[in-house]
Amino acid sequence: MVSVSNKTTTLPYKTLSEYGFFTGELNQLIPAARVLFYKPVSSLFSDYSFKSRFVWIPEGKNATIADDEKGTFLFPEGSTLIKHFYYPGQFDNPEGKRKIMETRLLVKKDGNWEAYPYLWNEEQTEALYKITGSTTPVSFIDAQQKLHEIEYVQPNKNQCKSCHNRNEELIPIGPNARNLNSIITYKNGKQQNQLEKWKAWGYLVDDRKEEKYPSMVDYDDIHADLHLRAKAYLEMNCGHCHHPEGPASTSGMFLTYEEENPDKWGVMKPPIAAGVGAGPHTYGIVPGRAEESILVYRMKSEKPGIMMPELGRVSKHQEGVDLIREWIDKM
Amino acid sequence: MKYIYLLFNLIFILFFFGCNSGGNVEVKDTSELHQATRDEVEKLVEQFILAEDGTTIEMPAGFYQLETQLILDNKNNIKIKGKGMDKTILSFKGLKTGGEGMKIVGKNISLEDFSVYDAPGDGVKTQHCENILMRRVNATWTNGDKSQNGTYALYPVQCKNVIIDACEASHSRDAGIYVGQSENIIVKNCTAFGNVAGIEIENCSNVEVFKNKAYDNTGGILVFNLPGLPVADGRGTKIYDNEIIENNHKNFALIEGNNGNAVTQIPPGSGVVVMAGKDVEIFNNKILKNKTSGISIASYQVTGFPMKDQDLEKWSPFSSGIYIHDNEYERSSSLPDMSKDLGKLIAAKNAHGIGKTQDIVYDGIWDQQISKDISSNPMNICIKENMENLRFTRFYLMEGEDNIKSYKEYDPFVCDLKIETDISVLQ
Numbered sequence: 001m002v003s004v005s006n007k008t009t010t011l012p013y014k015t016l017s018e019y020g021f022f023t024g025e026l027n028q029l030i031p032a033a034r035v036l037f038y039k040p041v042s043s044l045f046s047d048y049s050f051k052s053r054f055v056w057i058p059e060g061k062n063a064t065i066a067d068d069e070k071g072t073f074l075f076p077e078g079s080t081l082i083k084h085f086y087y088p089g090q091f092d093n094p095e096g097k098r099k100i101m102e103t104r105l106l107v108k109k110d111g112n113w114e115a116y117p118y119l120w121n122e123e124q125t126e127a128l129y130k131i132t133g134s135t136t137p138v139s140f141i142d143a144q145q146k147l148h149e150i151e152y153v154q155p156n157k158n159q160c161k162s163c164h165n166r167n168e169e170l171i172p173i174g175p176n177a178r179n180l181n182s183i184i185t186y187k188n189g190k191q192q193n194q195l196e197k198w199k200a201w202g203y204l205v206d207d208r209k210e211e212k213y214p215s216m217v218d219y220d221d222i223h224a225d226l227h228l229r230a231k232a233y234l235e236m237n238c239g240h241c242h243h244p245e246g247p248a249s250t251s252g253m254f255l256t257y258e259e260e261n262p263d264k265w266g267v268m269k270p271p272i273a274a275g276v277g278a279g280p281h282t283y284g285i286v287p288g289r290a291e292e293s294i295l296v297y298r299m300k301s302e303k304p305g306i307m308m309p310e311l312g313r314v315s316k317h318q319e320g321v322d323l324i325r326e327w328i329d330k331m
Numbered sequence: 332m333k334y335i336y337l338l339f340n341l342i343f344i345l346f347f348f349g350c351n352s353g354g355n356v357e358v359k360d361t362s363e364l365h366q367a368t369r370d371e372v373e374k375l376v377e378q379f380i381l382a383e384d385g386t387t388i389e390m391p392a393g394f395y396q397l398e399t400q401l402i403l404d405n406k407n408n409i410k411i412k413g414k415g416m417d418k419t420i421l422s423f424k425g426l427k428t429g430g431e432g433m434k435i436v437g438k439n440i441s442l443e444d445f446s447v448y449d450a451p452g453d454g455v456k457t458q459h460c461e462n463i464l465m466r467r468v469n470a471t472w473t474n475g476d477k478s479q480n481g482t483y484a485l486y487p488v489q490c491k492n493v494i495i496d497a498c499e500a501s502h503s504r505d506a507g508i509y510v511g512q513s514e515n516i517i518v519k520n521c522t523a524f525g526n527v528a529g530i531e532i533e534n535c536s537n538v539e540v541f542k543n544k545a546y547d548n549t550g551g552i553l554v555f556n557l558p559g560l561p562v563a564d565g566r567g568t569k570i571y572d573n574e575i576i577e578n579n580h581k582n583f584a585l586i587e588g589n590n591g592n593a594v595t596q597i598p599p600g601s602g603v604v605v606m607a608g609k610d611v612e613i614f615n616n617k618i619l620k621n622k623t624s625g626i627s628i629a630s631y632q633v634t635g636f637p638m639k640d641q642d643l644e645k646w647s648p649f650s651s652g653i654y655i656h657d658n659e660y661e662r663s664s665s666l667p668d669m670s671k672d673l674g675k676l677i678a679a680k681n682a683h684g685i686g687k688t689q690d691i692v693y694d695g696i697w698d699q700q701i702s703k704d705i706s707s708n709p710m711n712i713c714i715k716e717n718m719e720n721l722r723f724t725r726f727y728l729m730e731g732e733d734n735i736k737s738y739k740e741y742d743p744f745v746c747d748l749k750i751e752t753d754i755s756v757l758q
Binding site for chain 1: 373376377379380381398399400402403404405426427428429430434436450451452453458459480481482483486488489504505509511512533557559560561584585588589590591592593634636637639641
């Protein structure tokens with residue numbers, strides 16, 4: 001049973017297990033009753049870590065959908081979003097032995113979202129509340145059998161808001177109608193659109209039919225339109241900051257899925273405060289010339305102060321760079 | 332006392348002059364300082380995270396090697412206080428992610444008496460703040476190789492009511508003190524040296540910059556307005572009682588060439604540069620030994636960057652309402668810069684003879700929708716100096732590179748203006 005009551009005053013708990021979101025051995029991450037798995041269509045690159053996400057909404061309450069481009073979910077008090085970050089030892093066997101790095105909770109408390117980061121212990125038996133961040137060496141073999149050895153960085157609590165930020169208020173990024181409007185296979189083997197699943201669980205109340213919701217492509221889907229894939233990639237990896245109400249509004253460069261003005265993507269736009277991040281380049285995007293574009297230069301970098309995004313990675317996302325490079329080269 | 336200061340300055344200047352090409356930097360000796368333990372560093376990070384409205388964060392003396400950013404998350408009435416610029420030193424050399432070392436958001440915030448070293452991007456960034464004071468805060472980089480340094484040392488952006496007092500900013504690969512997209516600003520009693528730009532005011536309104544020392548930068552004090560930003564244009568800046576001396580440092584924003592950052596185009600030897608500035612008064616400054624030009628007035632067109640129709644709705648590329656008076660000028664015996672296009676333009680095409688340092692240059696680009704003729708002074712550029720001795724050049728650049736002309740006649744520009752600023756809200 002989930003032990004989180006509608007009263008959130010005692011939060012955060014010292015350990016992840018105290019919330020009761022998972023049953024059995026904690027590291028099996030088996031959701032308790034009323035804890036629902038979800039999977040965004042596209043997501044942020046985080047040093048190739050795997051993520052599994054769950055949502056819990058207090059009994060008798062439900063989320064609604066805002067009337068905006070992405071169909072932002074409006075969650076009730078006490079709602080909790082749970083995200084585990086882990087590395088399988090072998091990427092071609094994601095269900096095999098794995099190392100869970102951290103679990104991040106977003107809890108709606110007293111009307112505002114709070115971020116509670118938990119760091120898993122070496123024994124993989126518990127995750128402990130840790131606000132000051134940490135660095136852990138990790139190695140893994142990717143699907144192409146390439147060995148990666150990195151220093152995994154868990155952000156400190158206040159760094160969460162460097163991304164989860166609208167007008168200096170903490171907000172969730174992943175769960176919205178556009179990013180959950182997809183059919184996934186649930187553990188019971190059934191395939192269902194996630195929005196319908198949330199409704200069936202009573203987690204979402206909204207009258208619209210499936211086809212009325214906004215949608216977004218999966219940037220990993222090589223059969224999808226290149227432009228939409230690139231826009232989805234930028235939305236999920238950059239658009240949280242590069243948004244008119246996000247911390248990177250200072251740059252005048254907006255990388256959201258809905259932004260249709262190429263000037264705002266950085267096309268032939270000199271930088272403002274990029275400083276050393278501009279490298280030898282003049283414009284954010286030079287159509288047809290990815291290698292001369294600051295956007296690609298910063299995505300390729302692994303050097304803090306130059307690399308973008310600033311947080312959430314210490315290594316380069318080669319597939320992401322390739323996607324954006326192809327998009328710019330074909331502009 | 333004065334002589335000791337002069338001697339100190341002289342040694343400094345000689346030191347930097349000698350090392351311009353190598354880019355080596357004298358680093359303060361911090362070996363005597365207490366090395367903060369892991370627990371002490373952890374506690375400091377925790378204080379920032381646990382801060383509630385009204386908290387004072389005391390930072391004891393010591394050298395703190397941080398591995399994560401210090402972030403104040405939208406709190407009010409916060410004091411962050413060290414034991415002195417030479418006593419409490421926060422080093423961000425070990426940061427693996429995150430751009431700025433310290434990031435501050437909130438209302439009624441004061442930052443006092445500490446140093447920030449070696450942030451990967453910006454030293455101290457304050458965003459969306461109202462009533463932010465920085466006093467005796469130093470931000471710098473200690474890499475011997477300055478090409479590894481970060482972007483801005485002290486960086487308030489999108490703030491309202493900003494006071495930067497008695498701070499120090501050095502060796503940034505862009506601007507030392509950079510105030511962007513903000514309103515109601517005082518920068519006073521500060522020292523900026525060894526940066527590409529010493530003090531830069533960009534897209535800001537109602538600004539007073541006074542009693543600062545800007546020396547050994549590429550450009551001493553800059554007032555810019557750039558297009559395409561949420562705060563579209565800035566208006567109203569006074570620059571007075573500053574010492575703007577020997578800003579002849581190599582432009583090390585890039586190893587060579589220019590990029591899309593306008594500062595990469597600043598020629599070494601620039602005292603004050605106004606680009607697309609609106610209502611700027613520059614007076615009572617000592618502008619000494621800047622080898623290319625004491626004061627430069629430019630339009631955005633000189634950057635060569637494209638201008639977009641939508642930007643022109645809310646922003647103007649022209650400098651207008653510029654009033655320069657009662658400054659002290661002393662020319663350098665060095666030749667003007669030849670490393671940047673704008674330096675070459677001044678060195679080769681000024682109206683007084685090849686290789687002559689200028690006191691004031693005006694790019695002479697005006698809005699022809701206002702007047703067909705510059706002799707009517709359509710952009711309200713006013714200069715009241717000792718005109719007989721002033722070395723003034725107005726360029727004519729509007730017919731392409733092959734038809735550059737220059738004029739020393741200042742008659743159309745001898746006038747005065749009333750520039751309005753009001754910093755009473757900050758006193």
